[in-house]
Amino acid sequence: MARWSGVLGVVLPALTLLVYPIWTFPATRTQSVDVARWASAHHDRLVLTMTLNTIGVTLWLVFGAAVWAYLRDRVPVKSILPTCFAGGYIVSVTLLLSGFTAFDLLLYRRRSADTASLLYDLTFGLLAMSGMPIVVALVAFAIAVYVRGVLPAYTGHLAVVAAVAHPVLILSFVFRTGALSLEGPTITAMPAVLFAWILGTALAMPHPGHASTTGPLSGPRRGGVRVDSPGS
Helix, strand or coil: CHHHHHHHHHHHHHHHHHHCCHHHCCCCCCCHHHHHHHHHHCHHHHHHHHHHHHHHHHHHHHHHHHHHHHHHCCCCCCCCHHHHHHHHHHHHHHHHHHHHHHHHHHHHCCCCHHHHHHHHHHHHHHHHHCHHHHHHHHHHHHHHHHHHCCCCHHHHHHHHHHHHHHHHHHHHHCCCCCCCCCCCHHHHHHHHHHHHHHHHHHHHCCCCCCCCCCCCCCCCEECCEECCCCCC
């Protein structure tokens, strides 16, 4: 499940680059009336783009659940790493889907210029805010990789790169124009490192029926309590 959901969760959003690349969306200082006209003129392509994005990010939930379960069984019982990973990951995906919802409402019917601009800004604002909780998830994952050896080291390297990059998204609320603005190239480029981590981690997950060659199991669970040795 981790392999398929992770790979498809990257491939489907990547296909939107063939439908309507995000870097061609209107810039930050675009007039409200022009945003409304743009959404109406490219309605069908944008609907397909959002459909692919929504399905892909929804699959991230399956991928995240599989990674959480994997971490849970390979770190000490009292470790907060799996919980930090799950909490940060879920909040980030929730913000992403909320941003998609705002954009879907923009496309749902013709909007006034002011409403279209508000929904457009809300979309990118929610996407930018999703960068902070994913940092919590990625740091927890990286620690589990480096300290416990739960997966190959390169997955930790990818997590660190993505964790370092994503706080930059917060700067989009400070800069109104340029590369760091809400619709600047930074906010469209940052997801690339997250995609790289998801894809790399998905491919690193062990095949079903094959024992993991990285971190050992921390012990089986009986009645909801993990046991580290027979008779414990």
